[in-house]
Amino acid sequence: xxxxxxxxxxxxxxxxxxxxxxxxxxxxxxxxxxxxxxxxxxxxxxxxxxxxxxxxxxxxxxxxxxxxxxxxxxxxxxxxxxxxxxxxxxxxxxxxxxxxxxxxxxxxxxxxxxxxxxxxxxxxxxxxxxxxxxxxxxxxxxxxxxxxxxxxxxxxxxxxxxxxxxxxxxxxxxxxxxxxxxxxxxxxxxxxxxxxxxxxxxxxxxxxxxxxxxxxxxxxxxxxxxxxxxxxxxxxxxxxx
Numbered sequence: 735x736x737x738x739x740x741x742x743x744x745x746x747x748x749x750x751x752x753x754x755x756x757x758x759x760x761x762x763x764x765x766x767x768x769x770x771x772x773x774x775x776x777x778x779x780x781x782x783x784x785x786x787x788x789x790x791x792x793x794x795x796x797x798x799x800x801x802x803x804x805x806x807x808x809x810x811x812x813x814x815x816x817x818x819x820x821x822x823x824x825x826x827x828x829x830x831x832x833x834x835x836x837x838x839x840x841x842x843x844x845x846x847x848x849x850x851x852x853x854x855x856x857x858x859x860x861x862x863x864x865x866x867x868x869x870x871x872x873x874x875x876x877x878x879x880x881x882x883x884x885x886x887x888x889x890x891x892x893x894x895x896x897x898x899x900x901x902x903x904x905x906x907x908x909x910x911x912x913x914x915x916x917x918x919x920x921x922x923x924x925x926x927x928x929x930x931x932x933x934x935x936x937x938x939x940x941x942x943x944x945x946x947x948x949x950x951x952x953x954x955x956x957x958x959x960x961x962x963x964x965x966x967x968x969x970x971x972x973x974x975x
Contacts, residue, residue: 737933740789748782749844757847764851772830772880775851783821790925791935794822798942802915804828807879808945809872809907812917813896813967814885818925822940823883823917831881834868834903853880859888865902872906882906883917886964892923894975899964901957904948908956911949916963917942918970939974943967 747753756778764771787794802808810831812823824831832853840846840856849856855871858864872882886903887896907914917940924936943966951959 735932737790737935738931741786741933744785744789745782748785749848753844753848757844757851760851771851772853775848776827776830779848779852780825783824786821787818790818790821790933792818792822792925793935793937795937795939796826796942797939798944799826801942801944802826802828803913803945806912807876807881807910808913808915809876809904810881810883810915810917811903811963811967812883812885813919813971814887814890815892815919816890816922816925816927818922818938819885819919822919822922822938826940826942827881827883829879829881831883832875833883834872834885869902869905873909876906876910876912886960890923890927892927894971896964896968896971899960901960904956904960907948908951913945913947914959914963915942915945916967916970918967918974920971920974941970941974943970 760771760775760778763774807829810823810827812819820833830852832855834855834857835849837856837858839849853875855868855875857868872884875882884903886899888900889897891897904914906912919938919940921936921938924934924938926933946959946963948956948959
């Protein structure tokens with residue numbers, strides 16, 4: 735219970751008494767230098783996530799961080815097991831990195847402000863039209879030089895077998911020709927989901943695979959690549975769990 739209270743207090747502090755002036759500052763900076771605003775918003779996000787992982791007792795083993803390109807926009811593709819996936823992964827991303835989140839997150843005050851600063855996209859999964867719009871926006875963000883992170887399962891998986899991947903999650907990479915970096919995470923659900931509502935310490939692993947080229951692939955090659963990435967993440971998950 736103590737860890738849950740500490741995490742909640744940290745989140746409250748970073749989004750209300752500290753967050754409100756920070757967000758105002760970021761908004762003003764964005765009027766002058768959008769690129770600087772992106773960098774500062776990312777740094778503030780990393781500070782928040784580091785505090786959460788520290789207070790929760792999360793011990794992270796990171797593998798393959800040298801595989802993350804630093805001079806080009808990439809699409810990160812990962813499995814999805816827990817709310818703590820976000821807190822675990824964001825510290826390793828370079829530059830500004832947006833993500834696709836379900837539309838419900840847009841209703842959370844202040845969190846939605848930070849997510850907008852990070853260029854996150856809110857997806858209404860009940861609307862095919864909105865899904866297409868989200869795909870187009872991901873493509874635009876990648877073309878603008880920003881990294882993006884998507885969990886193509888679409889929701890958290892609670893078993894040891896990955897859910898099917900949504901092919902639309904990869905369209906931004908195929909349309910821009912950017913590289914895909916596969917991410918495999920294990921045991922993040924041991925921190926929270928397996929014993930709701932309590933937060934408990936756990937050792938987790940995050941593994942970054944080698945960047946995968948996507949430029950010049952035809953439709954059949956794209957489908958084969960999606961299947962290959964899912965199989966690779968599943969295989970790596972089985973090895974690490």
